[in-house]
Amino acid sequence: MSTVDLTPRPVPPPPGPLDAARDTLALVGRSVRRSTRQLDTLLLAVLLPVVLLLMFVYVFGGAISTGMEYVDFVVPAIVLLTAGYGAATTAVDVASDMTNGIVDRFRSMPVPAGAVLTGHVVASLARNAVSTALVVAVALLVGFDPAASAGDWLAAAGVLVVYVLALTWVAVAIGLVASGPEAASGFTFVILFLPYVSSAFVPVGTMPGVLETVARLNPVTPTSDALRALLLGMPVGSTVLVALAWWAGVLVVARVASAVLFRRQR
Amino acid sequence: MEEPVIETRGLRKAYGGRPVLDGVDLTVRRGQVLALLGPNGAGKTTTVRILSTLVAPDGGTARVAGFDVRTEAARVRAALSLTGQYAAVDELLTGEENVRLAARLAHVPRRQVRERAAEMLALFDLTDAARRTVRTYSGGMRRRLDLAVSLLSRPQVLVLDEPTTGLDPRSRAALWDVVRSVVAAGGTVLLTTQYLEEADALADRVAVIDRGVVVADGTAAELKAAVGSAHVELALADGRTERLATDGTVGDVRRVLGEVERRGLDVVHWQVRTPTLDDAFLALTGHDAGTADRTPALATTAQEPR
Known part of the structure; x- marks a missing residue:
């Protein structure tokens, strides 16, 4: 019981930038590891979009007139839904960290403020890269026929990264204010429904007046238009820039809100 | 004289206009165990949260290992677990x-991480469970792991907030041993507790806190002495209890028992009782430990946030 050295060590000097980077890396590792332990969540994040993809392609798709093969039309919608859902689950992780005392533990250690949140965000990016790749692979199997150049793929990935980052930080903010993991999980459903009232699944022109206006204002509309144009090799127009502007704006607001909420003295 | 490891002066904190701390002064010297003893809502957790930089005080100062919790938070965090x-x-x-x-x-250092982790797991008897996820751990195992995590950095100050609440007797005894080893190695410990027995067993000094103010600060023996001397407690056949003062010596107890015989009291059971910290607590605060939040007259006492 007493062979272990418990002698207090002299108080180390204040942590420098290198320490901060190492701490953040350690916490990224923690969050990624947590993701691999929640296989049910990860599986749902892939299976749910795949089931929806199959439903839309084989059940509803024949009745929806888009002027192109419906599978080609709907894949951007499914990709956005996958990534959005995957990002939203971050809220549950953050809320459970806040309620079980582990955030207090990190805050009482010489670890940079917010590094624990950065860990969750990076893990979300990694999770979504995996699940999106899997969903795209399934889409290719059921007939998705992209006509994108390497540059188009890269641009599409870039739009997706900004979209995932923005939604993940929104999820972080939600997780910080939620009363617990259960409350936070409600947020994932809101995000799940975001693409429905947009141009993701059906052309917005087919919607009744008010809904059409809502759909046109929904940032998912320019985002799915941008992805569709990029993946199918069609003219992108202003969609990519509009989508990027939207999500960059959301990202900044959510990032600042999260920082304020995290620092809030409780 | 060496600077205290923990020092607070006039510490104040209010939540929603209600004072939780109303001028707390504490001094803990190197190698000491200070027990902060008080009922729920007395201000124990708020004091701990200020010392560990989780909450900023509204007024007063707090220093840990010589560093100010407000202006040198990073150093405080490195000094305390x-x-x-x-x-x-x-x-x-x-x-x-x-x-x-x-x-x-x-x-x-990177090369020592594995070794140090294995050492701490062994110290807390968790080697066999090391590869299992914590989800499968019992409450006592979690608490031990929590302590392993806290002590790994070899902090100058170990702060334990109600460390044995909800623990089985064996885990509690194990935790007490850990506190003693930490002190033996030169560490300083501040622990909060509602258990007078715990303060008595572990602490060099006991600070009794009630409604945000330290109402007594001394050794457990001093606190007990403040309450008065021993007495002979008699359980009588008619159900009454009688207490007769004594100084606790053999001669004096014999004298008291002689008096009992002279008065012809029908005694079922008797014992010599020395004051406990419970008695001290009652005498100091006017109410039992642990009842502040249940007594209607004290219903306005601010509740501590979690």
């Missing part, structure tokens, strides 16, 4: 992964 009321470990990671993460965050 907090073990809160709830085991702050990651449920989804294994015990080993939790301890290794703590080692990396404590900047243990």
